């Protein structure tokens with residue numbers, strides 16, 4: 688269990704992380720979500736022992752030697768372009784305390800796990816962005832850390848690459864506690880046990896996706912029309928409270944009203960063509976905007 692209490696970091700007079708507290712249960716998968724400059728990198732760097740907190744504590748229960756038991760993927764990992772992938776991982780394996788006898792074996796194993804075995808003898812200068820990200824993950828996990836900290840592990844990847852990396856991380860959760868930062872919310876939505884929403888250096892909301900949904904979700908009915916004019920036309924004559932977004936009209940449900948049936952009745956008496964009607968939930972992105980907007 689990792690316990691972070693009142694973590695604060697100031698650079699000069701500017702406090703960029705302020706009184707942040709949270710816990711990470713063993714084997715949990717937590718996302719640190721926040722806009723640019725919210726303090727994600729600073730928090731991860733303090734947990735990784737790379738930055739000294741101004742105030743507060745990080746209690747890494749069960750972790751005696753940070754070098755051996757924490758894996759860290761920086762936001763912009765640096766690779767020596769003249770080394771091959773295998774040479775690079777062998778080097779990081781040594782640095783993280785793996786015995787010289789085992790470095791080759793462990794390096795090959797981890798490169799196979801991240802899908803780079805076929806290119807492990809190529810120089811890292813020739814790796815694509817996705818391959819570099821995998822190599823970055825390989826260096827973070829080669830020593831089988833108990834705590835894995837990843838700063839924006841999927842930000843530079845296309846949707847297929849993101850999916851692959853997230854699936855890889857999900858497998859790592861079997862052996863490690865994972866904390867990663869992101870502003871790509873779909874990934875967080877699917878994979879994560881706990882969400883920590885950061886705004887201006889403070890945790891403004893935390894909990895599981897369901898807990899946060901319960902708190903912020905607004906039940907609504909979503910109606911898709913075939914033309915913007917139709918959406919506007921329907922919204923202006925509806926007796927319910929509506930919101931128009933392009934060809935879509937949202938009707939907010941309060942105290943169970945209106946019912947779907949009432950809306951359908953109203954629609955059937957109108958001249959507009961409906962393409963789709965459904966009960967709809969806020970996406971994580973919409974919840975995020977609600978939580979972090981000023």
Ligand SMILES: Nc1ncnc2c1ncn2[C@@H]1O[C@H](COP(=O)(O)OP(=O)(O)OP(=O)(O)O)[C@@H](O)[C@H]1O
Nearest residue numbers: 698701703721722723724725726727728729730762
């Ligand atoms: N060494 C430093 N000296 C001064 N200010 C810093 C330093 N490092 C970070 N900051 C400031 O701290 C704030 C938080 O930065 P941080 O990189 O932690 O945010 P972030 O949430 O990771 O942002 P991004 O999503 O853009 O990576 C920013 O205002 C940044 O300018």
